[in-house]
Amino acid sequence: METRKDTMKLRSQQWFDNPDNPGMTALYLERYLNYGITREELQSGKPIIGIAQTGSDLSPCNRHHVELAKRVRDGIVAAGGICMEFPVHPIQETGKRPTAALDRNLAYLGLVEALYGYPLDGVVLTIGCDKTTPALLMAAATVNIPAIALSVGPMLNGWYRGERAGSGTAIWDARQKLAAEEINYEEFIDIAAASAPSVGYCNTMGTATTMNSLAEALGMQLPGSAAIPAPYRERGQISYETGRRIVEMVHEDLKPSDIMTRAAFENAIVANSAIGGSTNAPIHLNGVARHLDVELTNDDWQRLGHEIPLLVDLQPAGRFLGEDFHRAGGVPGVFAELIGAGKLPNPDALTVTGKSVAENYADAEVTDREVIRSFDAPLVEKAGFINLKGNLFDSAIMKTSVISPEFRDRYLSNPDDPDAFEGRAIVFDGPEDYHDRIDDPALEIDEHCILVVRGTGPIGYPGGAEVVNMQPPAALIKRGVHSMPCIGDGRQSGTSGSPSILNASPEAAAMGGLALLKTGDRVRVDLRVGSANILIDNAELAERRAALEAAGGFAFPEHQTPWQEIQRSMVDQFDKGMVLKPAVKYQRIAQTKGLPRDNH
């Protein structure tokens, strides 16, 4: 096969071996020699491969990448490449205030500059915790040099008193027990700690396992890579293989735009329904797609994904955890099932292996039918997202696979109106307001109410926080009401089992319909027609809008950092991928913009 190496000079050689500009070559060379790389290595024409390192003490979910990078490096060298590892801005969902989502676009910007402005021919994207995956895929898309993703892998299964204790899910369940005074604070913390038994990210089908599975479904990481738990020996082995493969990809000039096509995104949407993926996935994949100029909307998620059944029995929709998923066949098992049933829209889509999805998974199989079900006996039929619209918002997502029997009986069982519910709205301006007032008897909250939280989107929060899964008042939990309908312009943890209506776009801070809602208004949600409306007439809505605009619009907290202000001024809404609007006009810049100018 004719390779790039045979036909053209590598990008990195424009830094290290440019006879047209000896002065700059010397300047570029000498400083990279100073830690021991030899001139021969830098001028040999060997691909220089970046490892975009997301692991650090601030990012515990990705921290194991610091170890795994050694195996990646071995693979790169074994395949004839040279490795340059560098840090990515930390994004830890459970650590960063006000929310790690604020930082996704910041990490993206930093990585675009690093990939474009340094002598890199290819890059290994060390993905893991929720936003690290989209931030890195978005940057690789914008720059469009050969890139391969490597998951850090989930934590081992958590156990508490003989039961699986899953990341996030165990905390949301225990929080209810704490509110109902069934456990005390010490036991609550013990349960939370038990759910995090090792290095790695959430062991549930939270946003991390979702996004890592979808990175494989998109074709951006080696087949079988997503589900291997972080501490397993196979994780080190696939890291080595990933390092080897990226060197070959540089020679083949196999780029993100060749792989992340519309066909790949369609496959990922279908995979997301089958795995019971997080409601964060549409935000992030729509965002990645925009950086590639691929059209992808929440209507696509409903059209392609809603009919697909839930096959993977992982918490929060099911019972098992990450080790079980890996043992049962992981993403290859799910793809074997999807392809076998003729439900994968594009089996011919190209992947990082240089082969198609169908070729990659030709020998894949499911080895535990309890964990990965067959199409004939799924966990839930029609398990994808519904994209709701109305005068409350233009788009909001609801994950139907987590509608519990309790929720269905209480809210979706009217024989005359089986897929709709209606209730009195209780409106909270942000999570602090919710925590302060949820148990206030004056609100007279009963199980016929709908809880609404606003001011929690990309502009309002800022960043868009995981605060929509609100639990009912303690008095109702004690009476056995464990979940109520929730609506919000924020996000929700992928580990939450609440069928909230979330990611509402436009958000209240952008003057979406939620800004006009008042406590006491009646709200109606109809899943069959996909609508969500405040039951007041248009004239009244227009009056409220005019009054709010006259008062200066929907109020949100002041900026606390420069980045909060900058991002607020240019961020798009959740349904549009929460991307920075000015960034999406920069497409495939390694090809369209040439090289950056010399620096001296």
Ligand SMILES: CC(C)(O)[C@@H](O)C(=O)O
């Ligand atoms: C559990 C977390 C931190 O909320 C996140 O990983 C998610 O699943 O959304």
